[in-house]
Amino acid sequence: MLFSDIFGYDALKNRLIKSVHENRVSHSQLLFGPEGTPKLALAIAYAQYVNCLSRTENDSCGVCSSCVKYNHLAHPDLHFIYPVATTKEIDSKPKSRDFIAPWRELVLETRANFSLTDWYDKIGMAETKQAIINAEDAGEVVRTLALKAFEADYKVLILWMVERMNPTSANRLLKVLEEPPEKTLFLLITEDPDQILSTILSRTQLIKIPxxxxxxxxxxxxxxxxxxxxxxxxxxxxxxxxxxxxCRIAQAGGQEGASAGDFIEWLRDIFRLGTSRFWAEASLSVLQRAAVFARSGRESQKSFLLMAMRMVRFVMLQGLGASGMVKLEGAEAKFTVDFSPFVHADNAPLYYDLLQESHNNIERNANAQLLFIDLSYQFERIMRIPNPKQ
Ligand SMILES: [Zn+2]
Structure with missing residues (x-):
C-alpha cells in the first residue's frame, strides 16, 4: 500500500512521512476515526514506508524487497490482529492467524477500505455472532514480537478494531505497550476510542482521522x-x-437501499398506534416488523437504526426551515415534510437518544425483537409530545 493509493488526507500523510524523516517514529500509535475513513490503509502505508529500503521523499518505492512483500501483506515482520469468531471452517478457538488468507484477500481487493460487516461476510461469520480479539490471539503475537525481527528494520503489529478486545487481551496488550520490544511499531486502529482502556490510550500517540x-x-x-x-x-x-x-449508494446506481422506505412505513404504523381506529391493525404490524427485524441480523439492525437517526435529523432540518440541506427526493423528501410537525424542539433529542441507545444495546447483544417492540411504543409516546409551536 502506497500513500499515493489513498486519496485525500494530505496533511495527515505529510505528518506521518515527516515523522520517519525526522526519526521520530513513536512505537505505539492509535489511529481513530469513523467508519469509511482510511485508517487501515494509512497504517499499512505508514508501516511500508518505515520499512522501505529505498523510500522517496513522499512515498515508498513499491519495488524493493520489503515493498514487494508488503504489497502482498506477506512480510514476515508484519503482523495483524483483528476480531474473529467461530465459523463453519474454524469451529473452535479462532485466532487471527486462522483467517490470514481471507484477511489478505479482503485488504488487497478493497485497498483496505471495508467495514466490520464486510469482514464478517468475508469469513462467513453468522451475523448473530459477535467477533472479538481474544487473549490467545494477543498472547501469540506478543510472543512473536518478543523475537528478533526476521529481516525488517521495524517489526509491525497492526491491530484492527482494538475496541473489540476483551479485558484479558487488553491487559496483555497494555503490558507489552508498557515495555515494548526493541524496534517494534504498534499501530492500533479503532472506530470508537471511548471503549478503549484509558491506560492504553495514555500509552499511544493519538492520530485522529476525520x-x-x-x-x-x-x-x-x-x-x-x-x-x-x-x-x-x-x-x-x-x-x-x-x-x-x-460506494454502496454509487454501486446501487445512486439509489439508497429500501431501508429508508421501511423506516417510513414503520413510522406510519407507529402513528396509527395512537389512533383508536387503526390501533389493532398497527399493533399487529409492529409485531410482524419486530420479527423481521430480529431475523435480519445484527449488522442490518444497526444500519437500520443509523439510517433512522439520519432520517430524524433530516426531518428536524425540514422543521427548522433548512429544507435546502435535506438532500432527499421523491417519497423520502415528502416524508420529511409530512412528518416534520411531529419532530420539534421538545422531542427531537428524545427520538435521537432512543435510537442511539437502541443501537448500543444491539451491539451488546440485546434481544432484537423485544427491543424493536419497545422502541416502537416509546416512539409512539415521543410522537405524542405536543409541538410547542402548534
Ligand atoms: Zn520500497
Whole structure:
C-alpha cells in the first residue's frame, strides 16, 4: 500500500512521512476515526514506508524487497490482529492467524477500505455472532514480537478494531505497550476510542482521522463511477463523510437501499398506534416488523437504526426551515415534510437518544425483537409530545 493509493488526507500523510524523516517514529500509535475513513490503509502505508529500503521523499518505492512483500501483506515482520469468531471452517478457538488468507484477500481487493460487516461476510461469520480479539490471539503475537525481527528494520503489529478486545487481551496488550520490544511499531486502529482502556490510550500517540471531506468524495465518485457533478454531490451529502456508504449508494446506481422506505412505513404504523381506529391493525404490524427485524441480523439492525437517526435529523432540518440541506427526493423528501410537525424542539433529542441507545444495546447483544417492540411504543409516546409551536 502506497500513500499515493489513498486519496485525500494530505496533511495527515505529510505528518506521518515527516515523522520517519525526522526519526521520530513513536512505537505505539492509535489511529481513530469513523467508519469509511482510511485508517487501515494509512497504517499499512505508514508501516511500508518505515520499512522501505529505498523510500522517496513522499512515498515508498513499491519495488524493493520489503515493498514487494508488503504489497502482498506477506512480510514476515508484519503482523495483524483483528476480531474473529467461530465459523463453519474454524469451529473452535479462532485466532487471527486462522483467517490470514481471507484477511489478505479482503485488504488487497478493497485497498483496505471495508467495514466490520464486510469482514464478517468475508469469513462467513453468522451475523448473530459477535467477533472479538481474544487473549490467545494477543498472547501469540506478543510472543512473536518478543523475537528478533526476521529481516525488517521495524517489526509491525497492526491491530484492527482494538475496541473489540476483551479485558484479558487488553491487559496483555497494555503490558507489552508498557515495555515494548526493541524496534517494534504498534499501530492500533479503532472506530470508537471511548471503549478503549484509558491506560492504553495514555500509552499511544493519538492520530485522529476525520471523516472524508465532501469535496474528496465528490471527486472520487466522479473518477470511479462516472457520475455527473450534481449526482456525485448528492451522494456525497447522503454519505456524510463515509466513503463506504458513498460506494454502496454509487454501486446501487445512486439509489439508497429500501431501508429508508421501511423506516417510513414503520413510522406510519407507529402513528396509527395512537389512533383508536387503526390501533389493532398497527399493533399487529409492529409485531410482524419486530420479527423481521430480529431475523435480519445484527449488522442490518444497526444500519437500520443509523439510517433512522439520519432520517430524524433530516426531518428536524425540514422543521427548522433548512429544507435546502435535506438532500432527499421523491417519497423520502415528502416524508420529511409530512412528518416534520411531529419532530420539534421538545422531542427531537428524545427520538435521537432512543435510537442511539437502541443501537448500543444491539451491539451488546440485546434481544432484537423485544427491543424493536419497545422502541416502537416509546416512539409512539415521543410522537405524542405536543409541538410547542402548534
Ligand atoms: Zn520500497
Amino acid at each position: 471523516a472524508m471531506s465532501e469535496a474528496v468524495i465528490v471527486t472520487q465518485l466522479q473518477n470511479r463511477f462516472d457520475f455527473s457533478l450534481a449526482e456525485a454531490a448528492r451522494i456525497a451529502l447522503l454519505s456524510e463523510g463515509n466513503w463506504l456508504t458513498a
